[in-house]
Every structure is written in C-alpha cells, then in structure tokens.
Amino acid sequence: MARIAVVAGDGIGPEVVAQARKVLDAVLPGVQATExxxxxxxxxxTAEVLPDSVLTELAQHDAIxxxxxxxxxxxxxxxxxxxxxxxxxxxxxxxxLRPSRLWPGVPGPLATVKPGEVDLVVVREGTEGLxxxxxxTLHRDTPAEVATEESLNTRHGVERVIRDAFARAGRRxxxxxxxxxxxxxxxxxxxxxxxxxxxxxxxxxxxxxxxQHVDAAAMFLVTQPQRYDVVVTDNLFGDILTDIAAxxxxxxxxAASGCINPEGTYPSMFEPVHGSAPDIAGQGVAxxxxxxLSAALLLDQLGxxxxxxxxxAAVATELANRAPGVPVRTAEVGDRxxxxxxx
Amino acid sequence: MARIAVVAGDGIGPEVVAQARKVLDAVLPGVQATExxxxxxxxxxTAEVLPDSVLTELAQHDAIxxxxxxxxxxxxxxxxxxxxxxxxxxxxxxxxLRPSRLWPGVPGPLATVKPGEVDLVVVREGTEGLxxxxxxTLHRDTPAEVATEESLNTRHGVERVIRDAFARAGRRxxxxxxxxxxxxxxxxxxxxxxxxxxxxxxxxxxxxxxxQHVDAAAMFLVTQPQRYDVVVTDNLFGDILTDIAAxxxxxxxxAASGCINPEGTYPSMFEPVHGSAPDIAGQGVAxxxxxxLSAALLLDQLGxxxxxxxxxAAVATELANRAPGVPVRTAEVGDRxxxxxxx
Ligand SMILES: CC(C)[C@H](C(=O)O)[C@@H](O)C(=O)O
Ligand SMILES: CC(C)[C@H](C(=O)O)[C@@H](O)C(=O)O
Numbered sequence: 001m002a003r004i005a006v007v008a009g010d011g012i013g014p015e016v017v018a019q020a021r022k023v024l025d026a027v028l029p030g031v032q033a034t035e036x037x038x039x040x041x042x043x044x045x046t047a048e049v050l051p052d053s054v055l056t057e058l059a060q061h062d063a064i065x066x067x068x069x070x071x072x073x074x075x076x077x078x079x080x081x082x083x084x085x086x087x088x089x090x091x092x093x094x095x096x097l098r099p100s101r102l103w104p105g106v107p108g109p110l111a112t113v114k115p116g117e118v119d120l121v122v123v124r125e126g127t128e129g130l131x132x133x134x135x136x137t138l139h140r141d142t143p144a145e146v147a148t149e150e151s152l153n154t155r156h157g158v159e160r161v162i163r164d165a166f167a168r169a170g171r172r173x174x175x176x177x178x179x180x181x182x183x184x185x186x187x188x189x190x191x192x193x194x195x196x197x198x199x200x201x202x203x204x205x206x207x208x209x210x211x212q213h214v215d216a217a218a219m220f221l222v223t224q225p226q227r228y229d230v231v232v233t234d235n236l237f238g239d240i241l242t243d244i245a246a247x248x249x250x251x252x253x254x255a256a257s258g259c260i261n262p263e264g265t266y267p268s269m270f271e272p273v274h275g276s277a278p279d280i281a282g283q284g285v286a287x288x289x290x291x292x293l294s295a296a297l298l299l300d301q302l303g304x305x306x307x308x309x310x311x312x313a314a315v316a317t318e319l320a321n322r323a324p325g326v327p328v329r330t331a332e333v334g335d336r337x338x339x340x341x342x343x
Numbered sequence: 344m345a346r347i348a349v350v351a352g353d354g355i356g357p358e359v360v361a362q363a364r365k366v367l368d369a370v371l372p373g374v375q376a377t378e379x380x381x382x383x384x385x386x387x388x389t390a391e392v393l394p395d396s397v398l399t400e401l402a403q404h405d406a407i408x409x410x411x412x413x414x415x416x417x418x419x420x421x422x423x424x425x426x427x428x429x430x431x432x433x434x435x436x437x438x439x440l441r442p443s444r445l446w447p448g449v450p451g452p453l454a455t456v457k458p459g460e461v462d463l464v465v466v467r468e469g470t471e472g473l474x475x476x477x478x479x480t481l482h483r484d485t486p487a488e489v490a491t492e493e494s495l496n497t498r499h500g501v502e503r504v505i506r507d508a509f510a511r512a513g514r515r516x517x518x519x520x521x522x523x524x525x526x527x528x529x530x531x532x533x534x535x536x537x538x539x540x541x542x543x544x545x546x547x548x549x550x551x552x553x554x555q556h557v558d559a560a561a562m563f564l565v566t567q568p569q570r571y572d573v574v575v576t577d578n579l580f581g582d583i584l585t586d587i588a589a590x591x592x593x594x595x596x597x598a599a600s601g602c603i604n605p606e607g608t609y610p611s612m613f614e615p616v617h618g619s620a621p622d623i624a625g626q627g628v629a630x631x632x633x634x635x636l637s638a639a640l641l642l643d644q645l646g647x648x649x650x651x652x653x654x655x656a657a658v659a660t661e662l663a664n665r666a667p668g669v670p671v672r673t674a675e676v677g678d679r680x681x682x683x684x685x686x
Contacts, residue, residue, distance in 0.1 A: 076537075080527040109566055111454040130494070135531035145498035147535040151473070155488035182579070184423040188478035192490040194419075215586040222565055222590035223452055236525070240583055243558040247565035 002302055003032045005061040005267070009039040011276025012286035012330075013067025019288035019334025020065060020295040023314070026338040027307040028299065034061070038083060039069035040276070049082035055090060059266060063298050066271035067291060071278050081133065088126050091266035093259035094157060095164045096124035096238060097297065098273065100225075100245035100255065105320035108250055113225060118249055120228035121172075123165040124238025126259055128157040129189075131235045153189045153234070158196045164262055165232035166204045176208045176229040177201070180217040180237055193234065214241070221245055246273055253286075254319075256293035260301060268301050270294040287328045289315055292337055307341075314340035345645055346375045348404040348610070352382040354619025355629035355673075356410025362631035362677025363408060363638040366657070369685040370650040371642065377404070381426060382412035383619070392425035398433060402609060406641050409614035410634060414621050424476065431469050434609035436602035437500060438507045439467035439581060440640065441616065443568075443588035443598065448663035451593050456568060461592055463571035464515075466508040467581025469602055471500040472532075474578040496532045496577070501539045507605055508575035509547045519551045519572040520544070523560040523580055536577065557584070564588055589616055596629075597662075599636035603644060611644050613637040630671045632658055635680050650684075657683035 006021065008014035024031050036054060043049055058064060064087070069079050087093070102108050102118035134150035162179075169177045179197045183190030194211065201209045212220065214237045220227060221244045233241060246255035255273035272290030280286055293315060300308035314337045322328075349364065351357035367374050379397060386392055401407060407430070412422050430436070445451050445461035477493035505522075512520045522540045526533030537554065544552045555563065557580045563570060564587045576584060589598035598616035615633030623629055636658060643651035657680045665671075 076527040076533065077530040081530065085528070107454075109455050110452050111450075112452050131528055135494075135529065137531045137535065139498075141538070143498055145535060147496045147531040149494040149496075149529045149532045151478075151492040151494075153490045153492075155482075155486055182582075184419040185428070185474055185579075185582075186478065186492045187420040187424065188480045188490040189492045190419065192480065192488060195484070215582045218561065218583045219586040219590040219595065222587060223594065236528075239525075239528075239558045240561045243562040244565060244587065247562040251566065252562065 001030050001032055002028065002063070003034070003061045004298070005036055005058050005064045006033050007036050007038050007064060007066040007069070009067040009069040009276060010041055010071055011068055011278045011281040013039070013069065013276055015281070015284065015286050015330050016272060016288040016291035017065060017067035019330060019337065020291040022334045022338040023292050023311055023341050024295050024299070026342040027310055028304060040071040040074045040079060043074060043078065049079060050086055058087070059091070061267045062302055063267050064269040065295060065298060066269055068272065068274060068276040070276050085131060085133075087269055088259050091261055091269065092127060093261050093266070093268060094125060094127045094161055095260040095262055096126035096235070097258040097260055098122040098124060098238070098242040098245070098255065100242070100249045102249045103254070103316060103319045105322055106250040106254065107324065108248060110222070110225070110248055112223070113248070118225045120225065120231060120245060121168065122231045122233065122238055122242045122245060123161060123168065124233060124242060125157065125161045125235045128153055129235035151186070151189055153192050155192065155196060158193055159200065162197055162200045162232055165230050166200055166207055169207045169230040170204060172229060174229040175206060176210070178217070178228055178231045179209070179211045180214050180231055180233040180241065182214050183211075184213060189234070197232075217241060218244055221248060225249070242273065252290065254289050254293070256290050256297055258294065258297040258301060268298070270298040284330045285327055286330050288330050288334050289318070292334070310341045310343060311337070344373050344375055345371065345406070346377070346404045347641070348379055348401050348407045349376050350379050350381050350407060350409040350412070352410040352412040352619060353384055353414055354411055354621045354624040356382070356412065356619055358624070358627065358629050358673050359615060359631040359634035360408060360410035362673060362680065363634040365677045365681040366635050366654055366684050367638050367642070369681040370653055371647060383414040383417045383422060386417060386421065392421060393429055401430070402434070404610045405645055406610050407612040408638060408641060409612055411615065411617060411619040413619050428474060428476075430612055431602050434604055434612065435470060436604050436609070436611060437468060437470045437504055438603040438605055439469035439578070440601040440603055441465040441467060441581070441585040441588070441598065443585070443592045445592045446597070446659060446662045448665055449593035449597065450667065451591060453565070453568070453591055455566070456591070461568045463568065463588060464511065464573055465581055465585045465588060466504060466511065466573060466575045467585060468500065468504045468576070468578045471496055472578035494529070494532055496535050498535065498539060501536055502543065505540055505543045505575055508573050509543055509550055512550045512573040513547060515572060517572040518549060519553070521560070521571055521574045522552070522554045523557050523574055523576040523584065525557050526554075527556060532577070560584060561587055564591060568592070585616065595633065597632050597636070599633050599640055601637065601640040601644060611641070613641040627673045628670055629673050631673050631677050632661070635677070653684045653686060654680070
C-alpha cells in the first residue's frame with residue numbers, strides 16, 4: 001500500500017491538502033499518509049527548515065504531497081533553498097512536470113482560445129541550471145559590489161530530462177516536443193541543450209520537434225497556446241513559462257505540478273503551483289483543484305493510472321458545472337470531487 | 344542637425360525602416376541619415392559582422408535606427424553577440440526601454456482588458472546579467488560535458504538602471520515602479536537588486552514601489568497588465584517580460600524599443616522588437632508601426648519631445664482607424680503616418 005508523506009505547510013496549504021487527501025482516500029482506500037510539519041510556521045517556532053532526520057524519513061515514502069509553504073515574514077530563499085529546492089535536489093527530482101489544460105467551463109483570459117483547445121505539458125528540468133545555487137557576492141554593500149549567479153548544465157542532466165519529454169510525447173496524441181532555450185545569447189548552455197535535443201530526437205522519428213527562443217515562447221503561450229504539446233526547457237525558463245501557461249488556462253488556482261524522480265530511486269513530490277496565499281488563508285475559500293490535480297499526478301506516477309483518470313474526470317465535471325462568479329468553498333469542492341472520483 | 348545611422352538590416356528590416364525615415368523626415372526636416380549595410384546579408388557576402396571601422400563610424404552619430412537583422416541560416420549567436428549585443432555593450436546602452444500600450448482600436452488577445460487600460464514601460468538592464476557572455480563548455484560532445492552561463496551583476500550597473508526607472512516613473516502619472524527578479528532563488532543577484540532598489544526608492548518618496556518574482560510578474564502581465572506602470576528588471580527577465588507585454592498589447596508588430604545610453608556619451612539605438620520575418624519579407628505587408636514608434640523614442644531621446652508626441656499621435660490615429668481584418672500595406676501606412684505626423 002502506498003505510503004505518502006504529507007507536508008500541508010502554511011496558509012491555504014492545509015486547507016487544500018485536506019481536500020486532496022479526501023480524494024486520494026476515495027480512489028485508493030488504505031493509502032497510508034504521514035504528516036510532516038514543515039514550512040514557515042515550523043521555522044518561526046523552532047528555527048528549523050528541514051532537519052536531516054526528517055529528510056531521511058521522507059526518503060522512505062513512495063511520494064510526497066505538499067500544500068504550500070511560506071509567509072511574507074520569512075526572508076527570501078530560506079524555505080525555497082532550504083526546503084523546496086533541497087527536496088528537489090536531494091531526491092533528484094529532475095523532471096518538473098507541469099500540465100496546463102483549458103478545461104471546459106473555465107473562463108480563460110484569452111479572447112482567442114476556446115475551452116479544450118489548450119492541452120500542453122511543460123517538462124521543466126529540476127536539478128540544474130540557475131537553481132544550482134552557484135553564485136556569490138563580493139564587496140557587499142559597497143559601490144564595488146558584484147553578485148553572480150551561475151547556470152550549470154550537464155549532458156547528464158540535460159539528456160535525461162529531454163528523454164523524459166520525448167517519452168511523454170510518444171504517449172500523447174500530437175507527439176510533438178518544443179525545445180525552449182535562448183541559444184542565441186546563452187550560446188554555451190544553449191548549444192548543449194540543442195545538440196542533446198537533436199541527438200534524442202533522432203531516436204524518435206515518430207515525434208515532431210521545434211525550437212523556440214524563450215522570449216518567443218513566452219509570447220506564443222499568450223497568442224497561440226494551442227500550438228504546444230510537450231515543451232521541454234531548463235529550470236528557470238520552465239519556472240516562468242509554466243506560470244504563463246497557468247495564467248492562460250485559468251490561473252494558478254488550477255495548476256498542478258510534480259517534481260519527479262522517474263526511476264523511483266527517491267520519492268517524487270507533488271504540489272500545486274500556487275503559494276500559501278496568506279491573504280485568503282483560514283477562510284475556506286481557496287480552490288483545492290490544483291492540489292487535487294497534483295494528487296492525480298501522484299497517482300499516475302505511482303502506477304494508479306485508472307485512479308488518476310477518475311480524479312481528472314471528477315475535476316472536469318466540477319469545473320464544467322461551476323456557475324460563473326460564484327465563490328468556491330474549499331471543503332465542498334473536496335467533498336464533491338471525492339464523491340465524483342469514487343464514482 | 345541630428346545625424347542618424349540607419350541599419351536597415353535583413354528581411355522586413357529595410358521595408359519598415361523606410362517608413363520610419365519617411366516619418367522622421369516629416370517631423371524633423373533636414374535630419375541627416377547615413378546607411379550602414381550590416382546583418383545577415385552582409386555576413387553571407389563578406390563574412391563580416393561588425394568591422395571596427397564601422398563601429399567607430401557609428402559612434403560618431405547621435406543615434407542609430409535599426410530595422411531587423413538575421414535570417415534562419417545564420418548560426419545562433421553570430422549576429423546577436425557580434426552585432427546587436429556588441430553595440431549595446433560597446434555603446435554602454437544600459438537602459439533598454441520597452442513601452443507597451445494597448446492602443447484604442449487594437450484587438451488585444453485578452454478578454455479582460457480594455458483599450459487604453461495598459462500603458463506600461465519596462466526598463467530592462469542592457470549591459471549585464473546573463474548577457475555578459477561569461478560562460479564556457481568543458482568536455483564538449485562527451486557524456487561528461489558541462490556548460491555554464493554566468494550572470495554578472497554590479498552595483499554600478501544595477502544602480503544606474505534603477506535610477507533611470509525611478510526618474511521615468513517620477514515623470515509619469517501613476518509614479519509606480521515594480522522591481523522584478525527572482526530573489527528567492529537567485530539570492531546573490533536578487534539581494535543586490537533588492538538592496539539597491541530600496542536605497543534608490545528611499546530617495547524617491549513620491550514614487551510607490553512593489554516587488555514581484557519573475558514568474559508571478561509573467562503571470563500578472565497576462566491576467567492584470569493594467570497594474571504596471573514602470574517595471575525595472577534584469578537583462579534576461581526583461582527580454583522575456585517585454586515579449587509578454589508586447590503579446591498582450593497586440594503583438595510585436597507594434598512593439599518599439601530603445602537601447603539607451605542616457606548620458607549621451609555614446610549613441611543610443613532604436614529598433615522594433617520584432618525580427619526580420621523572412622516569411623513575409625519583400626511583400627510590402629509588414630506593419631511599420633513598431634519601427635515608427637522606435638523612431639518616436641529616438642526623437643524623444645534626442646530632445647525632440649514635441650516631434651515624438653506628434654508621431655505617437657499619428658500612430659494612435661492610424662490604429663484607431665484600422666478596419667479589423669484588413670491587411671496592412673507597409674508603404675501606405677508609412678505615407679499616412681508621415682502625413683499625419685507632419686500635421
Ligand atoms: C518557490 C520557488 C523556489 C519555486 C521555483 O522557482 O521553482 C516556485 O516558483 C515553483 O515554480 O515551484
Ligand atoms: C536578438 C536578441 C539578442 C535580443 C535579446 O535577447 O535581447 C532580442 O530578443 C531582443 O529582445 O532585443
């Protein structure tokens with residue numbers, strides 16, 4: 001039976017995770033969940049971000065379900081570097097999977113795109129690039145200060161995520177992969193990404209390919225998001241592009257993500273793209289759909305594709321039936337989704 | 344009398360630049376223009392990108408008007424590093440100015456935004472960051488390959504562009520500056536940008552400020568572009584965000600930019616954000632508005648604010664009168680704009 005570590009976190013995190021757990025229980029009875037208290041609240045209370053003992057315990061689970069961590073009083077970087085990125089790197093979660101669909105019933109911001117037309121997935125590299133933490137500061141707080149950030153890219157890291165993107169594309173209907181980078185300016189990393197992409201593409205004659213600079217891709221995600229199927233890109237570009245993709249498909253309230261270690265050597269982690277939203281926390285009005293869709297990604301990763309499909313179908317029904325302008329009630333949505341998914 | 348160097352370039356570059364020159368001649372009779380043959384065509388013919396002698400000649404002008412350079416057969420980086428970025432760096436064009444307005448009459452892609460509601464300007468740093476060209480490759484074409492790109496940020500470079508952003512905001516109605524970075528991950532560069540931003544903000548109590556992570560800003564540019572007035576950000580973030588801003592305000596066919604050396608030690612350069620668009624080159628159907636608006640930025644920079652205003656007003660009239668769906672004729676638009684701007 002699947003053992004899930006649950007990090008509910010801060011703000012709306014616990015509220016939305018509670019709904020994701022209802023749905024998990026409904027489709028996979030007997031799933032074992034262990035709660036871990038991590039995030040801003042824990043840090044304020046104990047000054048601990050992620051004790052080694054907790055990291056060791058987390059490693060013994062099949063997957064991690066995370067709500068959201070953070071609040072505005074924690075200095076930037078503390079929880080990001082110390083918890084979220086620490087987990088992605090420690091557990092070698094090199095595939096950061098971010099699907100975006102414009103679900104029927106969801107009012108997207110684009111006048112030109114119809115529901116159902118957008119169905120793309122960004123495969124974002126998760127363990128390299130500018131997220132490596134390779135940077136420094138010299139002459140701090142003087143007029144001579146210089147600060148650096150280094151993007152580190154290895155053939156190893158680039159190839160494995162590109163392979164994952166092609167494998168996913170091969171299982172989809174349109175079988176198309178778009179590489180996004182900035183090869184005309186970042187010529188070293190860009191060349192590594194391009195050469196690796198071409199080498200892997202040559203092994204997949206059934207998958208069509210294209211390349212776009214990140215600025216062009218950011219634009220086309222707004223003007224023609226329909227054109228994308230699978231997008232593979234580096235860590236920072238993926239961070240930006242997936243928020244655009246979320247925006248054009250109804251907002252981060254619906255955006256799910258998985259930080260995946262495809263080999264299963266370490267647990268994969270699933271979390272909504274949204275943050276802890278302290279402004280609406282505790283009111284029971286956060287939309288749990290992103291958390292529930294993240295649970296669907298979790299199910300899929302653990303081999304429960306049928307259960308994952310039932311959860312997605314439940315979300316589709318829920319969204320199609322939402323009356324425009326009526327505020328969401330977190331727990332009610334969770335109850336409905338659990339009932340729908342249980343079938 | 345103003346001496347302008349004109350680099351018409353490739354593809355639609357010459358077509359749109361011709362219209363910008365018509366308009367310049369109409370509002371500033373006697374402007375001296377010298378043509379320079381640079382870009383993909385020149386590179387194919389002579390293998391030269393930017394000879395030192397040409398760089399020296401360009402330096403003797405008051406400003407440079409550039410159409411677009413490049414074609415798909417030039418390897419990535421050759422013209423970008425060798426020509427465009429070379430000019431930005433050699434002429435210390437540290438303010439990359441990119442205004443975005445949703446002009447009345449322009450069908451934007453967003454269902455939620457009305458014409459006239461978006462009027463923002465991105466002040467993008469132009470001489471540092473990941474564009475510094477500090478990167479390398481080791482063990483190329485082996486499984487051990489590693490490629491790096493380094494973002495270099497100095498207090499000197501960050502402070503001067505932030506100062507420019509605050510000065511511009513102080514002359515605008517809403518007087519608001521948004522800093523965009525990724526301080527929670529790029530902690531070194533992010534800290535330098537934040538600390539410098541706060542120091543400069545303290546000298547401008549009349550200007551309101553906010554900070555956003557680049558992923559959030561990319562999202563809000565799609566969902567609420569109205570919220571921005573002046574955005575200041577680093578070189579790469581600015582590259583991406585300005586294409587989103589262009590997309591939500593009617594596309595890069597309308598997006599102007601200036602690479603500005605505010606002190607006037609070196610010439611500033613003005614160019615449409617769009618590329619050479621070889622697919623539509625030579626057909627007389629490229630929209631010259633972006634080039635003409637770039638000429639307006641040029642006029643403004645050279646102290647001809649009245650002439651710049653007349654050009655903007657001409658563009659406003661042109662766009663408000665465009666019948667939806669009717670294709671643009673490049674030269675006719677240029678003629679109309681010149682006549683309108685001449686008054
Ligand atoms: C919180 C932050 C470290 C994170 C990232 O940049 O990856 C977030 O923006 C995301 O997209 O998951
Ligand atoms: C062509 C390229 C070097 C350039 C950039 O990245 O700055 C372009 O995208 C731009 O925005 O002017």
